[in-house]
Amino acid sequence: MFARNFFKGGTKVPHFKNTAECETVKMGVPEKVVIPMLQHVGAPCEPCVKKGDTVRVGQVIGNSDKYISSPIHSSVSGTVNDVAPMLFAGGIYVTAVEIKTDGKQEIYEGIKPPSFSNSKEFISAIRESGLVGLGGAGFPAHVKLSPPPDKKIDTLIINAAECEPYITSDYREIIENSWNVVSGINIIMEILGIENVLIGIEDNKPEAIKEMTRVAATDDRINVIKLKSRYPQGAEKMLIYATTGRKVPPGKLPADVGVIVMNVNSVSFISEYIKTGMPLIKKRVTVDGPSVKRPGNVEVLIGTPISEVFSFCGGFGIVPKKILMGGPMMGIAQYTLDTPVLKHTNALLAFDETTAVLPKEQACIRCGRCVRACPMNLLPLYLNNNSIRGNIEELNRYHVMDCIECGSCAYVCPAKINLVQSIRLGKAQVRQAAAKGGN
Numbered sequence: 033m034f035a036r037n038f039f040k041g042g043t044k045v046p047h048f049k050n051t052a053e054c055e056t057v058k059m060g061v062p063e064k065v066v067i068p069m070l071q072h073v074g075a076p077c078e079p080c081v082k083k084g085d086t087v088r089v090g091q092v093i094g095n096s097d098k099y100i101s102s103p104i105h106s107s108v109s110g111t112v113n114d115v116a117p118m119l120f121a122g123g124i125y126v127t128a129v130e131i132k133t134d135g136k137q138e139i140y141e142g143i144k145p146p147s148f149s150n151s152k153e154f155i156s157a158i159r160e161s162g163l164v165g166l167g168g169a170g171f172p173a174h175v176k177l178s179p180p181p182d183k184k185i186d187t188l189i190i191n192a193a194e195c196e197p198y199i200t201s202d203y204r205e206i207i208e209n210s211w212n213v214v215s216g217i218n219i220i221m222e223i224l225g226i227e228n229v230l231i232g233i234e235d236n237k238p239e240a241i242k243e244m245t246r247v248a249a250t251d252d253r254i255n256v257i258k259l260k261s262r263y264p265q266g267a268e269k270m271l272i273y274a275t276t277g278r279k280v281p282p283g284k285l286p287a288d289v290g291v292i293v294m295n296v297n298s299v300s301f302i303s304e305y306i307k308t309g310m311p312l313i314k315k316r317v318t319v320d321g322p323s324v325k326r327p328g329n330v331e332v333l334i335g336t337p338i339s340e341v342f343s344f345c346g347g348f349g350i351v352p353k354k355i356l357m358g359g360p361m362m363g364i365a366q367y368t369l370d371t372p373v374l375k376h377t378n379a380l381l382a383f384d385e386t387t388a389v390l391p392k393e394q395a396c397i398r399c400g401r402c403v404r405a406c407p408m409n410l411l412p413l414y415l416n417n418n419s420i421r422g423n424i425e426e427l428n429r430y431h432v433m434d435c436i437e438c439g440s441c442a443y444v445c446p447a448k449i450n451l452v453q454s455i456r457l458g459k460a461q462v463r464q465a466a467a468k469g470g471n
Contacts, residue, residue, distance in 0.1 A: 065335030074100030167295035193266035196359030216299035419458030
């Protein structure tokens with residue numbers, strides 16, 4: 033089925049799907065892992081272990097009593113070396129648990145398949161699994177699967193668009209584990225009583241479309257939607273409009289239009305978790321970029337330092353100038369190779385000096401290209417100006433908090449203005465003002 037709706041704005045980006053046919057390779061156990069207590073949107077976890085404790089695979093090592101949060105589990109067996117703050121690339125300190133591995137990978141004795149007979153027990157099991165959005169957003173899955181009682185959900189949308197350049201993690205999940213994807217979909221449909229499923233895949237992935245169409249052929253409630261390859265097609269609101277024609281109003285959520293959106297890796301994990309009871313302790317990561325000797329898709333234990341992941345892929349053929357966690361449009365530049373792989377890490381990209389160069393900013397020529405490219409109908413040039421000036425009232429007036437930080441505006445800007453960075457600073461100013469009781 034072809035998508036009949038096309039969102040406004042966005043841009044055409046090169047695909048660079050160099051690793052699409054690279055089968056996932058499992059990486060071994062590192063000498064140590066560093067597992068931060070914040071790997072999700074929401075409240076950070078408090079450590080449940082202390083220095084000197086022995087831990088096993090799947091054991092809870094961090095938890096929180098806050099609703100929007102997600103427990104964190106040990107990906108290895110070994111001994112806790114330290115519990116201390118670590119600096120994230122975003123400039124915040126987060127408590128992290130460092131574990132020296134023993135190489136045995138002994139499974140925690142409490143690991144067993146979850147049992148549930150209703151939606152409440154199912155949601156509780158999903159929370160215990162530690163699942164967050166695996167497409168990169170990191171939103172706790174148990175919250176997403178618990179819409180308010182007054183919201184009637186009739187459609188589950190599976191996000192397999194994977195519109196960012198380079199990243200092929202979702203594509204490989206479909207090619208390698210398509211039956212798990214369908215199994216996870218069926219579990220969610222049955223427990224939550226959802227009647228309709230739409231699987232959105234961009235048309236630059238014909239083999240994924242073919243495979244999902246094949247495995248879903250026996251269930252007429254599941255439809256595969258071929259999406260136009262246009263960035264940011266995989267953004268939640270864009271995907272909802274492209275597949276259903278429904279528009280999520282500003283400040284509203286997918287549940288307000290009767291929809292839940294789940295990443296394809298997330299629903300596949302649910303299927304595996306229901307069978308084994310093993311919580312989220314590993315992640316497929318696309319490793320690519322001009323500096324990487326052997327690009328590929330690697331199954332990595334959460335907490336593995338990214339330096340070891342690059343080493344597993346042959347190291348660097350060319351000295352990297354910039355390392356990104358995530359894609360080139362929305363990824364976060366890393367200041368150290370000691371950074372660990374997180375739950376929602378879907379790519380590690382290394383760019384050499386030639387490909388990482390940042391062009392010099394020039395004066396805005398008011399061409400309006402950023403406005404045309406914005407899929408959220410915002411005015412990036414005004415957001416940029418008011419962020420620089422620290423004008424909170426105007427930032428709110430121009431709806432700075434509605435920006436999804438997709439980077440389309442900066443990508444098309446002929447003056448090469450760092451619009452996304454400026455808008456992020458503007459958001460921070462608005463939050464700070466709100467915390468102080470300002471506008």
